[in-house]
Amino acid sequence: MARTLNMLEAINEALSQEMERDDRVFILGEDIGLSGGVFKVTDGLLDKFGEERVLDTPLAEGIIIAAAIGSSMMGLRPVPEIQFADFITPAVEQLVQQASKLRYRSAGGYSCPITVRICCGAGGGSGLYHSQENAAWFVHEPGLKVVLPSTAYDAKGMLLAAIRDPDPVLFFEHKSLYRQAKSEVPEGDYTVPIGPAAIRREGRDMTLLTYGFMTQKSLDAAEQMAQRGVEVEVVELRTLAPLDKEAILNSVRKTNKVLIVHEDKKTMGIGAELSAIISEEAFEDLDGPITRITGPDVPAIPFSPNLDKAWQVNTEKIVAGIEQLAAY
């Protein structure tokens, strides 16, 4: 039976069901137990599973990830949480030098099936250090899978797929979607595979590539433009590494124009890589310049309301991008 859940409830349910199903699964992180998480994503899990499987850790992101890596080498399935993506920096050493390279540097002798849950993204007034969407840092590192779901349905299914995946998976959760993203979510067990993109809206006039928090805003923009006769195909990537090149290129070959929308900064970002892939593999199919609507190249989202608002990609900015490309 499916009921409507928000993303926060869907993630909580996925963790709870997987911990019940598989006693190798445990969660660890800052404030996840007694307090149930700063956004209450892990609420109730300590009562249900006890301290052995719901571990409140010291305030030290490096050892949170290292403890997960090492215990996964023993056959466990740890799901560490990074409370805010902004504070993942002390753990980059462990993610990039250890997790991404462990299988490679031991030629398959060791692996580390960990699922790192990372709360990210603009929250409206969260300021410089509680707002960053920095998934791109990790997409550059082969050996790490990176996912960023936008619906409650995908969040549950992809989290279950991530925990069961034999590789390290970085599972980015957008804080603005925790309560905004609501959808029907089956009560039972199901997975949404890591890798495939989803075509959220079909259209003939241009392909809009996006992911995460920008998905719904892009769909809203596409709806507005449909009323003006421009049919935009919205492709939600869902998984940033490995990329679903086939879905991307198939759509581009159909529509011949590409608009890329992401929340993160522009320079050397996900959009730059998507653009390069399309140029390399579908150059002949393009009828216009590959266009990017992204967060600005500003170090992080400033706190004061006008500055915060100016930073953010919204539906109006996306509509303007579609208009410009459609007119080309």
Place this chain on the structure above:
Amino acid sequence: MASKSNRAVLEPEAEKAGHSPELLLGLYRMLLKCRLCDEKARILFRQGKYKGNFYSGVGQEATEVGTAYGLRETDWIAPSHRDWTSNIIKGAPLKFCFAQLFAKVTSPDRGRSSPAHMGYPPLHVITPASSIAGQLNVGTGVALGIKKLGRDDIVVTYCGDGATSFGGFHEALNFAGVHKLPLLYVVQNNLWAESVPLRLQTALTNLSDRAKAYGFPGISVDGNDVLAVYASAQTAIARARAGEGPTLLECKTYRWYGHSEIDPAKYRSKEEVDAWKKRDPVATFEKKLMEQRVLTEAKKTEIAAQTTKEINEAVEFAEQSPYPEASELRDHIWA
């Protein structure tokens, strides 16, 4: 208890224990094997037989042998770049150890890691990254896994004095203290972090004092006395297996050569190096065993000849092994 064991124990504790001749000879055999393998690795590098670099542990053999000798197959070792020989002590076949230096397809990681960065998954030696103290963090995670699974295996991690200044060292030991994890953290204090002397690394005299901050015992020991190291390690390992938590064991020792084979180590005085060479951990133990008549001249010759033969066979295996094919480049990135 913690305060008592935090004192610097510089007198060899082992004198009181009556060790069996089998154990003494076993330790000697392993010390000599490490010394001869390490010296061979240096010669091969200087002969241009393999590229990259080598981080010799000559002079520090008692820290390796004393802490890893007699570990179970199921115990874990987390080595750093200077602990290539810990693979040998754990029981990895010599031919694979030399194949590692040569980056041949027969090495455990099929030629991926730099020469001295060796792990051996079948015997739970963790393939090291070059990141300082990284092996302590991952090793601590393994110990968490061991505890969660209710096993009585342990993890031995190695680092130099330099790594104790790194933030990751603090995070690892702090976490292990909280959860009383089954670990032996070995610090090989050879007085120099590459070219930086200890006085510019820390205000401490005994690095074992750092353990006080984590709520578990820290012991300083003469790292050139294999019996002293062995006795301290055995106490710590028994503690870890019994679920009583980690121990920090500082072995005061010295590396005879540079940080690596391309480092002439001109920052150290000849007097300092010579003084430490007089305290050669292999020669002093050999002398002791000869005096105790556990070791005879004939036995000594036999052990050396047998070890040299083994090494030569291993080097031949490594030299004759092929390099990995370029087509392997993308293997083992994802499952």
